[in-house]
Amino acid sequence: MQDPNLDTNALSVSVPRSLTRPGLSAKLLMLTVLFVMLAEVLIYLPSVANFRRNWLNDRLAAAQIAVLVLEGVPADGGLPEGSEARLLAGVGARAIAARVGGARRLLSLDTMPQEVALTVDLRQLDWVTAISDAVQVLVAPPHGMPIRVLGEAVGGADFVEMVIDEGPLRRAMLKFSANLLLVSLLISGLTAVLVYVALNGLIVGPIRQLAANVMEFEADPENPHRAITPTQRADEIGEAERALARMQRTLAGELRTKKHLAELGLAVSKINHDLRNMLAAAQLMSDRLTETRDPKIRRFAPRLIATLDRAIAFCQATLAYGRAAEAMPDLRDVALRQLVADSGELLGLAEHPVVAFANDVPAELSLPCDPDQMARVLLNLMRNSVQALTEAGAEAGRRPTLTVTAGREAADIVLRVVDNGPGVPDRARANLFQAFRGSVSPGGAGLGLAIAAELVRLHGGTIALEPSQVGAVFKVALPLRAA
Numbered sequence: 001m002q003d004p005n006l007d008t009n010a011l012s013v014s015v016p017r018s019l020t021r022p023g024l025s026a027k028l029l030m031l032t033v034l035f036v037m038l039a040e041v042l043i044y045l046p047s048v049a050n051f052r053r054n055w056l057n058d059r060l061a062a063a064q065i066a067v068l069v070l071e072g073v074p075a076d077g078g079l080p081e082g083s084e085a086r087l088l089a090g091v092g093a094r095a096i097a098a099r100v101g102g103a104r105r106l107l108s109l110d111t112m113p114q115e116v117a118l119t120v121d122l123r124q125l126d127w128v129t130a131i132s133d134a135v136q137v138l139v140a141p142p143h144g145m146p147i148r149v150l151g152e153a154v155g156g157a158d159f160v161e162m163v164i165d166e167g168p169l170r171r172a173m174l175k176f177s178a179n180l181l182l183v184s185l186l187i188s189g190l191t192a193v194l195v196y197v198a199l200n201g202l203i204v205g206p207i208r209q210l211a212a213n214v215m216e217f218e219a220d221p222e223n224p225h226r227a228i229t230p231t232q233r234a235d236e237i238g239e240a241e242r243a244l245a246r247m248q249r250t251l252a253g254e255l256r257t258k259k260h261l262a263e264l265g266l267a268v269s270k271i272n273h274d275l276r277n278m279l280a281a282a283q284l285m286s287d288r289l290t291e292t293r294d295p296k297i298r299r300f301a302p303r304l305i306a307t308l309d310r311a312i313a314f315c316q317a318t319l320a321y322g323r324a325a326e327a328m329p330d331l332r333d334v335a336l337r338q339l340v341a342d343s344g345e346l347l348g349l350a351e352h353p354v355v356a357f358a359n360d361v362p363a364e365l366s367l368p369c370d371p372d373q374m375a376r377v378l379l380n381l382m383r384n385s386v387q388a389l390t391e392a393g394a395e396a397g398r399r400p401t402l403t404v405t406a407g408r409e410a411a412d413i414v415l416r417v418v419d420n421g422p423g424v425p426d427r428a429r430a431n432l433f434q435a436f437r438g439s440v441s442p443g444g445a446g447l448g449l450a451i452a453a454e455l456v457r458l459h460g461g462t463i464a465l466e467p468s469q470v471g472a473v474f475k476v477a478l479p480l481r482a483a
Helices: 024-071 083-091 127-139 166-219 236-291 295-321 336-346 371-392 447-458
Strands: 095-100 103-108 118-121 147-152 157-164 332-335 356-360 366-369 401-409 412-419 462-466 472-479
Touching: 024 083, 024 127, 024 147, 024 157, 024 166, 083 095, 127 166, 157 166, 166 236, 332 336, 332 371, 336 356, 336 366, 336 371, 336 401, 366 371, 366 472, 371 401, 371 412, 371 447, 371 472, 447 462
Parallel strands: 118 147, 356 401
Antiparallel strands: 095 103, 095 157, 147 157, 332 366, 401 412, 412 472, 462 472
8 A cells, every 4th residue: 555645756757858948958059159259248349449449540640641741841831722632531530730840730621620529649548448438439329529539650740630520430340340240140159059069979968868878777777778888988977877887787786686685575574473373382382392201302302492492583583673663762771780680581591501691780880771672682692692602612611601791981881792602703794783694603594683783773872793812792882861
C-alpha cells in the first residue's frame, strides 16, 4: 500500500526542458551578441571622437592653404575679386583668420561672427573632452549657430582659426555612425555565430548529452546498459563523462545488490520467524532429555540444548536487525554495575564451567541510557567473548576470563569488555561492525556487533575495537548528559 504522506512528485522521473524556455545554447547566443555589442559601444565612442577630430583637421588643412595665399598678399593689398569666395567655399567655412607677423589677417565675405556655439581648440584637445563634445554634437539638437575652430598653422602664421557651420559636421558624424553600426552588426553577428557553433560543439552539445543520459539513467538506474559511454576527450567534460560512467556503474551494481538483499532479507525474516518457533518447541522437548537415565543421552543433552540456544539467539538477532529501524533510546539514569551483572546472569557466567567473569564496574557509577538497548549491547559483546573463550580458550597457562570495566574519561563514560582469548582475526577487522560481513566466529552471521554499533550510535556514542596484546578489547564511549 502506498504511503499517503509520500510525495509522488519528488519521485517522478525528470522530463526534458520545455521548448518555450530558452536553452543553454540560446542563452549563450544572446550573451555573445550582447557582449560583442557592448565591446562595439566601447570602441564606438573613441572612434566617433577621432572621426570628428580628423574631420576638423581636414578643414583646418584646407584653411591653411588659404592662409598661405594670404601670406603672399601685401597687407595693404587684397585678393582678386571672387578669390575669397572660392577659397571659403573650398574650405567650407564662413570665415578664416590667421596671425601673420603679429598682424591678424581675415578672409571673410562678411564680418567675423560675434557669437559662436562652441570653440574647439585642436591644439589642447584631450580625449575626454573630444568624446564629450562628439556625443554632444550627436545627441543635442542643432542650434543653428556656427562653431569656431583653432589649430596650428604652417609657414609664417602663428595659428589659424575658422568659423564653420556645425550642420555638415553633424551629418558626416551621423553617416559615420550608421556605417560603423552596420559594420558592428555584421561583426557581432558573425562573431556570435562562430562562438555559438564552437561552444555548442565543444561544450553545450556534450553537456546536453550528459543531461540526457542522466535523465535516461534515472528512469532505470539498475540497468547497467544505460550508463554513459565516455569519449576520449582529455578536458574537463571528458573527466566528467568518465566520472559519471563510474558512478552509474557503481550505483547500478549497488542498487541491484540492495534489491536482492532486501528480497532475501524479507524471505529470511519470514523463515526465521517460523524457525524460531520450531526451535523453541525443540528446546522445550530437549529439556526433558536431561531427566532420562541413559548416560549417553544425559551427556549429549547439554550440548544439544546449548546448540538450540545459539540457534534461537541467531534467529532473534536476525529478526531484530531486519526491523526497519531501532526506536530512539528512552534515556534515564541506570546503575551500570547492576546492568552488567544482569547481562552476566543471563549468559550464565556465574556458574560457567569454562569462563571466569569479573564485573569491575564501580557501584556508584550511573549511565544515562536506555536500559533495554544497553543490555542488548552488553549481551552481544559479552556473548561474543564467551563464545571465543569457550571455543578457543585463553593464552597458555591462564584461565579464560571475561572482564567488564567502566569509568569516566573527559565528557564520556567509557565501558570496556575485555577477554584474554584469541582476539579478533585480521580478516574480520575491516568489516567488524557491518551486518553479514563482520562475523568473528565460524558460522556466525556478524549481526551482534552490527546491532550493538547501531544502538550505540543512537545514544550518540562510539564503539571500537581497541588494540591489545592479548585477547579483544571492545570500547564503548557514551556521552554524559545533564539530568
